[in-house]
Amino acid sequence: MDEQIISPEEVLQIMLKRDRFSEWLGLQVTEFGKGYCKLQYRITEDMMNGFNSIHGGVLFAAADSAFAFACNSYGHLTVALDASVHFTKPVTTGELLQVEAVEVFLGNKIGIYDVRTTNEKSELVALFKGTAYRTSTEIS
Amino acid sequence: MDEQIISPEEVLQIMLKRDRFSEWLGLQVTEFGKGYCKLQYRITEDMMNGFNSIHGGVLFAAADSAFAFACNSYGHLTVALDASVHFTKPVTTGELLQVEAVEVFLGNKIGIYDVRTTNEKSELVALFKGTAYRTSTEIS
Amino acid sequence: MDEQIISPEEVLQIMLKRDRFSEWLGLQVTEFGKGYCKLQYRITEDMMNGFNSIHGGVLFAAADSAFAFACNSYGHLTVALDASVHFTKPVTTGELLQVEAVEVFLGNKIGIYDVRTTNEKSELVALFKGTAYRTSTEIS
Amino acid sequence: MDEQIISPEEVLQIMLKRDRFSEWLGLQVTEFGKGYCKLQYRITEDMMNGFNSIHGGVLFAAADSAFAFACNSYGHLTVALDASVHFTKPVTTGELLQVEAVEVFLGNKIGIYDVRTTNEKSELVALFKGTAYRTSTEIS
Numbered sequence: 001m002d003e004q005i006i007s008p009e010e011v012l013q014i015m016l017k018r019d020r021f022s023e024w025l026g027l028q029v030t031e032f033g034k035g036y037c038k039l040q041y042r043i044t045e046d047m048m049n050g051f052n053s054i055h056g057g058v059l060f061a062a063a064d065s066a067f068a069f070a071c072n073s074y075g076h077l078t079v080a081l082d083a084s085v086h087f088t089k090p091v092t093t094g095e096l097l098q099v100e101a102v103e104v105f106l107g108n109k110i111g112i113y114d115v116r117t118t119n120e121k122s123e124l125v126a127l128f129k130g131t132a133y134r135t136s137t138e139i140s
Numbered sequence: 141m142d143e144q145i146i147s148p149e150e151v152l153q154i155m156l157k158r159d160r161f162s163e164w165l166g167l168q169v170t171e172f173g174k175g176y177c178k179l180q181y182r183i184t185e186d187m188m189n190g191f192n193s194i195h196g197g198v199l200f201a202a203a204d205s206a207f208a209f210a211c212n213s214y215g216h217l218t219v220a221l222d223a224s225v226h227f228t229k230p231v232t233t234g235e236l237l238q239v240e241a242v243e244v245f246l247g248n249k250i251g252i253y254d255v256r257t258t259n260e261k262s263e264l265v266a267l268f269k270g271t272a273y274r275t276s277t278e279i280s
Numbered sequence: 281m282d283e284q285i286i287s288p289e290e291v292l293q294i295m296l297k298r299d300r301f302s303e304w305l306g307l308q309v310t311e312f313g314k315g316y317c318k319l320q321y322r323i324t325e326d327m328m329n330g331f332n333s334i335h336g337g338v339l340f341a342a343a344d345s346a347f348a349f350a351c352n353s354y355g356h357l358t359v360a361l362d363a364s365v366h367f368t369k370p371v372t373t374g375e376l377l378q379v380e381a382v383e384v385f386l387g388n389k390i391g392i393y394d395v396r397t398t399n400e401k402s403e404l405v406a407l408f409k410g411t412a413y414r415t416s417t418e419i420s
Numbered sequence: 421m422d423e424q425i426i427s428p429e430e431v432l433q434i435m436l437k438r439d440r441f442s443e444w445l446g447l448q449v450t451e452f453g454k455g456y457c458k459l460q461y462r463i464t465e466d467m468m469n470g471f472n473s474i475h476g477g478v479l480f481a482a483a484d485s486a487f488a489f490a491c492n493s494y495g496h497l498t499v500a501l502d503a504s505v506h507f508t509k510p511v512t513t514g515e516l517l518q519v520e521a522v523e524v525f526l527g528n529k530i531g532i533y534d535v536r537t538t539n540e541k542s543e544l545v546a547l548f549k550g551t552a553y554r555t556s557t558e559i560s
Contacts, residue, residue: 014190015189015190015191016190017190018188018189018190018191018192019188019189019190019195020185020186020187020188020189020195021186021187021188021189021195021197021198022189022190022195024186025197045160046160046161046164047160047161048158048159048160048161049155049158049159049160049161049162049205049208050154050155050156050157050158050159050162050208050212051155051158051217052158055159055160055161055162055201055204055205056200056201056204056208056220056223057161057165057197057198057200057201057202057204057205058161058197058201060196060197060200060201060204060223060225061195061196061197061198061200061201062197064195064196064197064200065189065195065197068189068190068196072190077191079227080196080227081226081227081361081390081411082224082225082226082227082362082411083196083200083224083225084222084223084224084225084364084504084549085200085222085223085224086221086222086525086532086551087219087220087221087222088525088527088530088532089527104544104547105506105508105544105547107508110361110413110508112506112508112547124524124525127524127525127532129504129549131361131362131411131506133390221501221530221551222502222551224364224409224504226385226392226411228385228387228390228392229387244404244407245366245368245404245407247368250368250501250553252366252368252407254394264384264385267384267385267392269364269409271366271501271502271551273530294470295469295470295471296470297470298468298469298470298471298472299468299469299470299475300465300466300467300468300469301466301467301468301469301475301477301478302469302470302475304466305477325440326440326441326444327440327441328438328439328440328441329435329438329439329440329441329442329485329488330434330435330436330437330438330439330442330488330492331435331438331497332438335439335441335442335481335484335485336480336481336484336488336500336503337441337445337477337478337480337481337482337484337485338441338477338481340476340477340480340481340484340503340505341475341476341477341478341480341481342477344475344476344477344480345469345475345477348469348470348476352470357471359507360476360507361506361507362504362505362506362507363476363480363504363505364502364503364504364505365480365502365503365504366501366502367499367500367501367502
């Protein structure tokens with residue numbers, strides 16, 4: 001629709017360079033494109049909750065990062081309005097999780113993204129859905 | 141309904157002692173009781189996202205901790221089934237946030253909790269709603 | 281903030297006159313103001329699902345109407361982006377339900393509303409949360 | 421896992437026979453199986469809201485029916501705990517909508533279903549996600 005001056009890869013580099021919390025989580029982006037992001041991370045002791053399972057906030061956060069990378073890929077500053085998450089399976093220290101954000105809908109202002117987090121057996125551990133609002137600000 | 145052998149305060153101590161991620165977030169519980177939790181934390185550089193605002197995962201995580209503390213207060217192991225969150229205002233480094241989890245519904249198996257996060261001007265920055273599932277396991 | 285040419289009551293009259301589905305539901309608005317709506321309706325046989333309880337779509341719809349009336353009360357055409365609902369108690373034919381929509385957040389473009397539906401014993405039967413997007417169109 | 425005495429088709433017939441509100445909506449099931457349901461319905465004047473678009477409650481209700489049919493297909497009485505819906509496009513009188521419910525997760529007690537509603541141009545008009553809780557009651 002509009003000519004994109006900044007490429008998805010440039011957006012990702014800008015975001016990754018500044019994103020301190022994604023760095024703390026150890027997120028590694030493995031695939032990236034317009035409206036799409038795949039990343040992985042390994043669960044550490046510091047990510048545990050009070051019952052020796054992964055803290056729900058960590059699962060949410062990694063999915064939220066994949067969502068943010070995917071919805072900003074077009075070069076317009078895009079913010080999360082709201083999101084929901086289902087927790088479907090416990091996760092423990094040492095596991096390597098895959099996170100895949102897929103665009104389900106892209107309107108003029110609003111985008112919807114599904115983000116699936118799976119464990120090494122390809123079992124679903126968390127299902128995230130995010131609503132993105134596209135601002136008129138260009139990312140630079 | 142049932143006699144509670146373990147007190148809310150004992151539950152909180154057990155959870156806090158083991159909850160590494162809540163420790164990383166620097167959460168400080170200031171009020172606690174059955175179905176209720178109030179806590180606060182200060183935003184650090186490590187909690188920032190790629191656009192110099194707080195990472196949505198941090199806002200979610202702190203609310204999720206307050207939710208977990210509140211819904212486990214009865215002494216039964218209670219897990220999050222799902223949760224939703226709205227982000228209503230940007231937050232930046234150095235701000236002190238207040239998080240208050242309130243029980244909206246308590247059924248036989250299911251509980252619903254609203255968690256409001258506010259900044260120092262008492263403005264709403266995030267609104268979280270969580271669904272809890274009470275297991276038959278006693279916390280000990 | 282802005283001078284409102286059309287009053288909340290005028291907005292409500294315009295909406296009610298045209299809202300065929302709210303008419304089918306038999307919704308009766310009992311209180312109304314800026315960002316607020318209270319209404320009631322009686323459950324009929326036609327609202328039942330396949331297991332002799334109220335259809336979730338009816339509970340959602342009545343809450344969605346209260347939400348729409350409340351968020352349009354300022355005179356700007358406002359649309360629902362998304363909504364979530366929890367079902368907490370079965371409801372059967374003949375019951376009179378109360379529905380109350382309260383504004384939880386009002387930003388420049390986005391509003392968030394909680395809508396509680398209760399039965400004659402004041403028990404919560406459904407909890408709805410809606411996200412509204414305010415357009416620049418004036419209601420007339 | 422367990423031997424199912426009642427077939428998915430028998431469950432559907434039982435539900436459809438009693439479901440007065442789905443009948444009012446004019447829902448026609450076109451495909452059905454374990455964890456899956458596809459149906460269609462035509463938008464009538466009676467389904468309009470106060471701004472001459474389809475009432476969100478109608479979109480939700482039809483999706484909720486597809487979800488209920490899909491999650492009950494295994495023969496155990498299954499109830500909706502919660503659901504969320506995004507509205508992505510206006511719909512008007514006379515349009516024929518397709519509704520497809522797909523199982524995203526099936527655990528011991530909890531199931532998650534995505535339901536997409538599309539118009540005659542195959543454009544997404546509503547996206548529904550529902551959480552189902554399986555009771556121990558057999559459908560009969």
